[in-house]
Amino acid sequence: MTLLRLPRSASAVQPHPARRMRLVATGMLIAMAALFAAARAAAHLHPAIGFVQAFAEAAMVGGLADWFAVTALFRHPMGLPIPHTAIIPRNKDRIGDTLAVFLRDNFLTPAVVARRMRHMDVAAAAGRFLASPSGGDGRLREGASRLAADILEALGQERLGGMVKGAIGQRLRAIDMAPLIGQAIEAAMRDGRHAPVMDAVIGWADRALEANEHLIRQMVHERAGKVLRWTGLDENLANAILSGLRKMLADMAADPEHGFRLKAEEGMAKLAADLQFDPDMKAKVAKVRDEILDNPAMQRWIEGMWEQARAGLLRAVRDPGKAMAGRFGEALRALGGTLQQEARLRIVINRFVRRAAVGATASYGDAIVRLVSDTVRGWDAGTVTTRLEQAVGRDLQYIRINGTLVGGLVGLAIHMIDTLL
Incomplete structure (x- = not known):
């Protein structure tokens, strides 16, 4: 029967690069020890074997010295509590503080951020x-x-929605509406944009008068005396009143300089000034604003607006391609x-x-630095050792390899000089 074997992950098949280089460096050291033993045993066979022995002996010394130096950075060599070893675990708090200061001085200062953001x-x-x-x-x-x-x-809808609705309400309540409305009215009158509004109001008044003509006639009839009703003069009086009102509205619509129209514009100008400079008027407008915002209908409108915006954001982020189409x-x-x-x-x-980045750095740079320092302090010694060794351990093993080779070459050179002299 054929057994099916599931493929192992890459991490299970291949060791970590630092671990692989450690095996290579250790293998070179063992190879130099074996070469030294073999050359020492065969030294009597030929004088040239002495050069091999000298190379292997010096290579072992160099490899062992660099192994001790590299190992002493991360742990006690062979578990022995030798002074000034396990340097990184013993000084992890100082390393974290130094790293935090380095980040602050070289990356998280407003001047550095501004200079980098400028490009x-x-x-x-x-x-x-x-x-x-x-x-x-x-x-x-x-x-x-x-x-x-x-x-x-x-x-969530309630948490985020409450935050957004609260922020919207606060922003609206912080707006001083009265000066804005007053400035808008003043600008409209200065540019003549209020004239169509006045024409619309006059047209609305004319239509309202025509639609409620029977009410005016009834009111005149009820308030007229018996003599006027008996003689029918109440009807003539009502016709005269209606005719006068129609003529006044027609004259106001046709003549921009009509007296009543100028009076209305004078009232609008006074309203604009009061909205901008009268404290009592500002207080009244603020009260109306707050009453509108506190109205349940307005709260439901803001909530519905937020829900629509949130649903749109979710659709957009879930399918950015469709949103962009x-x-x-x-x-x-x-x-x-x-x-x-x-x-x-x-x-x-x-x-x-750039200003936002500089401002954020000035406000939160120290907090980021403290976060780095506190995070390193919170790590246990084994975590610090493992992470640093994985980050730089591969290059450190090259030091061992180079030490073995350089030591061997130095020993070979010394043996050659000793032989020649």
């Missing part, structure tokens, strides 16, 4: 990605999409093209990104 064109890179998103690294895009989706789903994608691609073509816009965006 980065973030806006152009974003423009190239937006203009041609399919040309980027697909794995990076998919990984970022999955990360964004996981974050949105992990926070619609009008939203067209807008993003157009934005990417604009970023690549408009130098002024790139300058503004790059300046904003």
